[in-house]
Amino acid sequence: xxxxxxxxxxxxxxxxxxxxxxxxxxxxxxxxxxxxxxxxxxxxxxxxxxxxxxxxxxxxxxxxxxxxxxxxxxxxxxxxxxxxxxxxxxxxxxxxxxxxxxxxxxxxxxxxxxxxxxxxxxxxxxxxxxxxxxxxxxxxxxxxxxxxxxxxxxxxxxxxxxxxxxxxxxxxxxxxxxxxxxxxxxxxxxxxxxxxxxxxxxxxxxxxxxxxxxxxxxxxxxxxxxxxxxxxxxxxxxxxxxxxxxxxxxxxxxxxxxxxxxxxxxxxxxxxxxxxxxxxxxxxxxxxxxxxxxxxxxxxxxxxxxxxxxxxxxxxxxxxxxxxxxxxxxxxxxxxxxxxxxxxxxxxxxxxxxxxxxxxxxxxxxxxxxxxxxxxxxxxxxxxxxxxxxxxxxxxxxxxxxxxxxxxxxxxxxxxxxxxxxxxxxxxxxxxxxxxxxxxxxxxxxxxxxxxxxxxxxxxxxxxxxxxxxxxxxxxxxxxxxxxxxxxxxxxxxxxxxxxxxxxxxxxxxxxxxxxxxxxxxxxxxxxxxxxxxxxxxxxxxxxxxxxxxxxxxxxxxxxxxxxxxxxxxxxxxxxxxxxxxxxxxxxxxxxxxxxxxxxxxxxxxxxxxxxxxxxxxxxxxxxxxxxxxxxxxxxxxxxxxxxxxxxxxxxxxxxxxxxxxxxxxxxxxxxxxxxxxxxxxxxxxxxxxxxxxxxxxxxxxxxxxxxxxxxxxxxxxxxxxxxxxxx
Amino acid sequence: xxxxxxxxxxxxxxxxxxxxxxxxxxxxxxxxxxxxxxxxxxxxxxxxxxxxxxxxxxxxxxxxxxxxxxxxxxxxxxxxxxxxxxxxxxxxxxxxxxxxxxxxxxxxxxxxxxxxxxxxxxxxxxxxxxxxxxxxxxxxxxxxxxxxxxxxxxxxxxxxxxxxxxxxxxxxxxxxxxxxxxxxx
Numbered sequence: 037x038x039x040x041x042x043x044x045x046x047x048x049x050x051x052x053x054x055x056x057x058x059x060x061x062x063x064x065x066x067x068x069x070x071x072x073x074x075x076x077x078x079x080x081x082x083x084x085x086x087x088x089x090x091x092x093x094x095x096x097x098x099x100x101x102x103x104x105x106x107x108x109x110x111x112x113x114x115x116x117x118x119x120x121x122x123x124x125x126x127x128x129x130x131x132x133x134x135x136x137x138x139x140x141x142x143x144x145x146x147x148x149x150x151x152x153x154x155x156x157x158x159x160x161x162x163x164x165x166x167x168x169x170x171x172x173x174x175x176x177x178x179x180x181x182x183x184x185x186x187x188x189x190x191x192x193x194x195x196x197x198x199x200x201x202x203x204x205x206x207x208x209x210x211x212x213x214x215x216x217x218x219x220x221x222x223x224x225x226x227x228x229x230x231x232x233x234x235x236x237x238x239x240x241x242x243x244x245x246x247x248x249x250x251x252x253x254x255x256x257x258x259x260x261x262x263x264x265x266x267x268x269x270x271x272x273x274x275x276x277x278x279x280x281x282x283x284x285x286x287x288x289x290x291x292x293x294x295x296x297x298x299x300x301x302x303x304x305x306x307x308x309x310x311x312x313x314x315x316x317x318x319x320x321x322x323x324x325x326x327x328x329x330x331x332x333x334x335x336x337x338x339x340x341x342x343x344x345x346x347x348x349x350x351x352x353x354x355x356x357x358x359x360x361x362x363x364x365x366x367x368x369x370x371x372x373x374x375x376x377x378x379x380x381x382x383x384x385x386x387x388x389x390x391x392x393x394x395x396x397x398x399x400x401x402x403x404x405x406x407x408x409x410x411x412x413x414x415x416x417x418x419x420x421x422x423x424x425x426x427x428x429x430x431x432x433x434x435x436x437x438x439x440x441x442x443x444x445x446x447x448x449x450x451x452x453x454x455x456x457x458x459x460x461x462x463x464x465x466x467x468x469x470x471x472x473x474x475x476x477x478x479x480x481x482x483x484x485x486x487x488x489x490x491x492x493x494x495x496x497x498x499x500x501x502x503x504x505x506x507x508x509x510x511x512x513x514x515x516x517x518x519x520x521x522x523x524x525x526x527x528x529x530x531x532x533x534x535x536x537x538x539x540x541x542x543x544x545x546x547x548x549x550x551x552x553x554x555x556x557x558x559x560x561x562x563x564x565x566x567x568x569x570x571x572x573x574x575x576x577x578x579x580x581x582x583x584x585x586x587x588x589x590x591x592x593x594x595x596x597x598x599x600x601x602x603x604x605x606x607x608x609x610x611x612x613x614x615x616x617x618x619x620x621x622x623x624x625x626x627x628x629x630x631x632x633x634x635x636x637x638x639x640x641x642x643x644x645x646x647x648x649x650x651x652x653x654x655x656x657x658x659x660x661x662x663x664x665x666x667x668x669x670x671x672x673x674x675x676x677x678x679x680x681x682x683x684x685x686x687x688x689x690x691x692x693x694x695x696x697x698x699x700x701x702x703x704x705x706x707x708x709x710x711x712x713x714x715x716x717x718x719x720x721x722x723x724x725x726x727x728x729x730x731x732x733x734x735x736x737x738x739x740x741x742x743x744x745x746x747x748x749x750x751x752x753x754x755x756x757x758x759x760x761x762x763x764x
Numbered sequence: 765x766x767x768x769x770x771x772x773x774x775x776x777x778x779x780x781x782x783x784x785x786x787x788x789x790x791x792x793x794x795x796x797x798x799x800x801x802x803x804x805x806x807x808x809x810x811x812x813x814x815x816x817x818x819x820x821x822x823x824x825x826x827x828x829x830x831x832x833x834x835x836x837x838x839x840x841x842x843x844x845x846x847x848x849x850x851x852x853x854x855x856x857x858x859x860x861x862x863x864x865x866x867x868x869x870x871x872x873x874x875x876x877x878x879x880x881x882x883x884x885x886x887x888x889x890x891x892x893x894x895x896x897x898x899x900x901x902x903x904x905x906x907x908x909x910x911x912x913x914x915x916x917x918x919x920x921x922x923x924x925x926x927x928x929x930x931x932x933x934x935x936x937x938x939x940x941x942x943x944x945x946x947x948x949x
Binding site: 067076078079082163166167170238239240241253254255256257262292295296299300301303304306307308311312314315318 | 821822825826827860861862863864866868876877878879880881883884887888920923924925926927928929931
């Protein structure tokens with residue numbers, strides 16, 4: 037952060053850089069235009085501007101590389117950047133190029149227009165004119181000098197200065213020097229300018245003169261004024277030379293100099309024409325290049341700034357699409373894009389909130405559902421729910437147990453399909469289906485149901501479900517197995533009857549019996565033989581019947597009173613064999629035993645179980661057609677059902693069987709198909725079996741004899757102990 | 765490593781020399797000496813000036829050429845960097861007068877010499893005689909001195925339009941290498 041604060045803002049840097057470049061460009065163009073002080077800096081300016089161009093080129097190149105990389109990666113916003121940069125460049129390049137092209141054209145033409153063949157010619161002519169004028173003058177000077185040299189011929193060395201002075205005579209200007217071959221000055225007449233030392237000619241001139249040729253030429257002296265120099269040799273014994281230097285008249289010199297300087301300037305310009313064009317073109321190109329590159333770079337910078345929020349938005353949207361709602365974008369601007377980014381942030385926050393809430397409520401619903409399911413699963417009542425089109429929605433565990441079905445596999449099935457899948461539910465489902473279709477209110481019905489373990493009484497309650505708009509949304513059927521309850525009610529009723537009988541009937545029986553015996557005792561002696569015989573028969577009948585009644589009442593009260601059972605380890609096979617041994621073939625029954633050898637022991641009261649067996653055998657005996665030999669098969673086997681072990685005793689006789697209309701009530705007292713017996717045999721059997729935690733059921737078909745199946749649980753030690761404790 | 769470097773520099777030097785010979789232009793200091801003259805030392809030197817075609821053409825078209833003669837005298841020291849006791853640049857211009865068809869040397873002080881031909885000018889320019897270098901007391905007996913002399917064409921003094929071209933064209937890069945010699949005390 038601190039580093040950021042120390043750094044000058046980017047825009048300022050750009051501004052400074054551009055200003056520097058612009059200033060440099062301006063200086064360069066100024067330098068190109070006139071030969072001012074700036075002319076000296078020209079090369080540096082060109083260098084600086086070239087370096088600036090190179091720097092900008094590098095920056096633009098780096099940016100282009102970055103953009104290409106982004107494009108290759110298909111980064112967000114890279115396409116937009118590329119398009120905008122292209123547009124920017126095109127927009128700046130097109131007008132700049134047009135201006136550049138026409139400027140170049142103009143430059144070339146205008147520089148060319150400075151030069152004209154006629155001016156060229158005029159310049160040449162002016163120069164030649166000047167030269168001709170000077171030549172004439174030079175020839176005159178040469179002639180004059182030669183004449184002087186002739187005058188000096190053969191003059192002795194001492195006489196030369198005097199002769200020279202004479203010769204010069206009235207000539208007012210110029211200097212005359214006579215010098216020897218070795219360069220020794222023999223005579224010197226200076227001009228008015230007052231020069232003391234004569235101006236010697238250069239070596240080349242001397243060489244020329246030494247060869248006998250006179251020299252005349254135009255010189256420029258140190259002061260820049262023109263003068264004519266003539267060197268001639270003086271004939272004589274020693275080689276002597278005469279040099280005459282004459283200034284050109286001021287007017288002529290001025291004119292000549294003007295002509296020469298104009299000519300030189302013009303020549304130079306002509307010579308530099310190509311270079312000038314090149315220099316101007318270079319400056320112009322540099323200006324174009326710099327401004328173009330600067331435009332491109334600033335385009336890159338500004339576009340990147342513009343596109344940055346768009347890029348962030350794209351990234352953010354991608355993140356949201358991937359489910360990351362925690363993504364927040366940096367808000368750096370206060371314009372529309374900044375507003376967009378802010379809105380995006382607000383949106384993702386809202387989405388995240390909504391998602392959290394939805395998740396929370398879903399969890400809550402799930403929790404509620406799980407709770408309800410637990411409650412339903414642990415209900416003792418069976419619950420089936422159906423949807424609007426009467427398809428099974430749910431069924432709890434209790435429903436499976438009560439109806440001996442596996443509804444889990446039939447979720448979504450209609451009632452018809454349920455019937456097909458579980459045939460034993462056909463009657464129940466028909467009744468329930470009818471009620472569900474017809475009833476619009478809560479209904480209750482007791483429905484008998486014939487399950488695999490015999491008849492069950494079900495108390496069904498149906499509740500149709502309606503939505504808030506009153507439309508049917510299905511129904512819930514709750515049912516309880518009330519078989520045991522009903523039987524217990526009946527049992528309780530019978531116990532009450534038995535106690536009443538014992539109390540109300542048994543008590544008068546003894547006085548009746550005693551009275552009858554007293555009658556017989558008192559009257560038999562006083563009566564006639566015949567009459568005494570009648571009395572004796574009548575009293576005997578009374579006593580017998582009273583006795584029979586007593587037996588009946590006793591048996592009944594025994595059935596009704598709560599029994600005490602003493603559990604112990606019992607081998608059912610041994611018990612059966614013992615009991616069967618008591619019934620010889622004369623008893624009218626032939627036994628067929630099918631006992632499983634390794635039958636697990638049961639915890640039971642052997643006395644009571646024996647009574648069960650006796651009752652069953654007696655029941656079979658009594659059912660047989662008198663005089664005929666009946667058959668009875670007794671089989672045992674070990675059974676496992678619903679993780680419970682049972683010992684099953686299968687008793688099947690060859691009697692007439694039990695008519696179906698009595699089949700469901702055969703275990704109730706005084707329900708019998710026989711003329712003999714108390715009618716309590718099977719009731720007592722059922723009572724004993726149930727007291728042992730077992731069950732008895734009838735599998736009957738008419739004409740096939742009665743078949744009873746008794747199941748006694750193979751109880752564990754703990755169960756037996758618990759059972760005992762319960763009884764005590 | 766050093767050996768290889770010297771080999772390379774030798775080859776490069778040869779190539780450059782070959783190039784200069786082929787191109788047939790360039791300046792060369794043939795001989796130079798510092799001689800005592802009264803209370804001062806003066807420079808005598810022979811310099812071979814060979815201008816390129818383009819330079820001569822420019823001169824003939826009225827472009828003045830500026831030449832710079834660089835003289836450096838250093839006191840050699842074992843223990844430390846050498847001490848420069850004189851570093852001087854003398855410039856003079858040569859130009860062409862079309863009117864008199866003569867060439868002229870203009871020295872810094874304004875003194876000028878005219879020559880009828882370019883050859884004469886080059887000869888005169890090449891023979892440096894009695895240029896004041898430094899007072900005699902600057903050269904102390906017992907010390908060792910080295911003098912360096914070089915001459916080149918001053919591109920910065922050329923007319924502005926010519927400069928960019930001169931900087932990139934070899935025919936305008938006219939200059940001698942440094943001529944070094946020991947100053948006799």
